[in-house]
Amino acid sequence: MERMDDANETMAYPGDGGGESLPDLCLRLHAGQMMTWPLLAENSVALASVCERAFGLDGGTVNVVFNPGRINSTKADTDPAAVARRPCFLCPENRPREQESILYLGEWLILCNPYPIFPRHLTVVHREHRLQDIRGILGVLPGLARRLSPVWSVFFNGPLSGASAPDHLHLQAVPSGALPVETDSPSVWNLKTVHEREGVVLSFGTHAGRTLLTMEGAREEPLSRILIEVVDAMERVPPTPGKPMMNLLGRFRDGRWTLFLFPRRQGRPEVFFREGEEQILVSPGTVEMAGTIITPREADFLRMNEALIRQIYRDVSADAGAVEKVLDSFREHYLSSVSCAGKCPEEG
Numbered sequence: 400m401e402r403m404d405d406a407n408e409t410m411a412y413p414g415d416g417g418g419e420s421l422p423d424l425c426l427r428l429h430a431g432q433m434m435t436w437p438l439l440a441e442n443s444v445a446l447a448s449v450c451e452r453a454f455g456l457d458g459g460t461v462n463v464v465f466n467p468g469r470i471n472s473t474k475a476d477t478d479p480a481a482v483a484r485r486p487c488f489l490c491p492e493n494r495p496r497e498q499e500s501i502l503y504l505g506e507w508l509i510l511c512n513p514y515p516i517f518p519r520h521l522t523v524v525h526r527e528h529r530l531q532d533i534r535g536i537l538g539v540l541p542g543l544a545r546r547l548s549p550v551w552s553v554f555f556n557g558p559l560s561g562a563s564a565p566d567h568l569h570l571q572a573v574p575s576g577a578l579p580v581e582t583d584s585p586s587v588w589n590l591k592t593v594h595e596r597e598g599v600v601l602s603f604g605t606h607a608g609r610t611l612l613t614m615e616g617a618r619e620e621p622l623s624r625i626l627i628e629v630v631d632a633m634e635r636v637p638p639t640p641g642k643p644m645m646n647l648l649g650r651f652r653d654g655r656w657t658l659f660l661f662p663r664r665q666g667r668p669e670v671f672f673r674e675g676e677e678q679i680l681v682s683p684g685t686v687e688m689a690g691t692i693i694t695p696r697e698a699d700f701l702r703m704n705e706a707l708i709r710q711i712y713r714d715v716s717a718d719a720g721a722v723e724k725v726l727d728s729f730r731e732h733y734l735s736s737v738s739c740a741g742k743c744p745e746e747g
């Protein structure tokens with residue numbers, strides 16, 4: 400295997416049609432790391448015995464999981480000053496000595512996450528230390544989701560939407576189908592088609608305090624174009640002032656992509672900021688928005704109930720009215736681009 404300049408890099412993905420598939424390569428990486436990296440092995444074994452409670456909410460499922468291994472990520476101080484002070488744990492010089500990687504398309508490294516939420520949880524980091532910005536992954540996530548299928552689905556946590564490394568561009572991959580939103584019936588979310596173009600369907604739905612945009616289609620190019628236009632619209636009319644906040648999950652199955660985009664308005668719910676026993680440590684990222692709420696403290700796990708789940712989701716989700724504004728802007732922009740491209744010269 401080719402060995403690159405990063406100290407712990409061991410394998411390189413040969414590309415489409417180049418031999419070993421990406422899932423096979425990643426399964427081999429993970430199996431090897433379970434033998435050579437005690438931290439990963441211990442945390443993976445512990446994962447098998449985590450406690451879980453399933454809540455049925457309006458026909459859908461939300462799972463609450465007690466996972467003490469996630470405490471540092473949940474409590475991570477993502478204030479820019481604090482982030483600037485600490486060494487970046489995704490940069491090669493600070494990564495654990497035992498952590499090996501797969502070079503993906505020249506720019507990305509696939510790693511095993513030593514604090515897994517699900518079995519074989521992967522982190523996909525950019526080789527350069529650059530900001531966690533949605534623009535950096537829009538062209539990467541659909542292709543990665545396709546290549547990692549059918550074993551993994553891929554997700555992105557925005558810098559103020561659950562990412563504990565807002566300073567280093569990265570994606571994550573978890574077992575495909577593990578997150579409830581992937582298997583919820585569309586009726587659970589009351590999904591309504593809002594736009595259709597070149598075989599891609601954009602839909603909008605709500606459930607238990609959350610809002611969700613889905614994009615579904617069999618062709619990567621129009622799918623990516625509509626995703627970019629949705630993100631453009633979120634930048635024009637963000638649900639809260641500043642950079643748009645979001646979580647994005649992509650899966651590929653039976654020749655079709657489904658992208659799940661959760662527009663956000665707040666990084667953490669009100670209960671996170673309470674004092675003493677009133678506090679509940681929950682820091683929603685894609686995993687939580689997609690229906691699996693991680694509680695690293697047992698007391699929080701035991702206290703969780705339906706009303707609290709709805710409140711947490713309401714606190715951090717963009718509300719339906721704000722998402723409607725994004726969709727209005729999306730449509731207006733699309734219609735103006737169509738009319739300019741097709742009609743303006745003739746009319747002029």
Ligand SMILES: [Zn+2]
Pocket residue numbers: 487488489490527528529566567
């Ligand atoms: Zn870094």
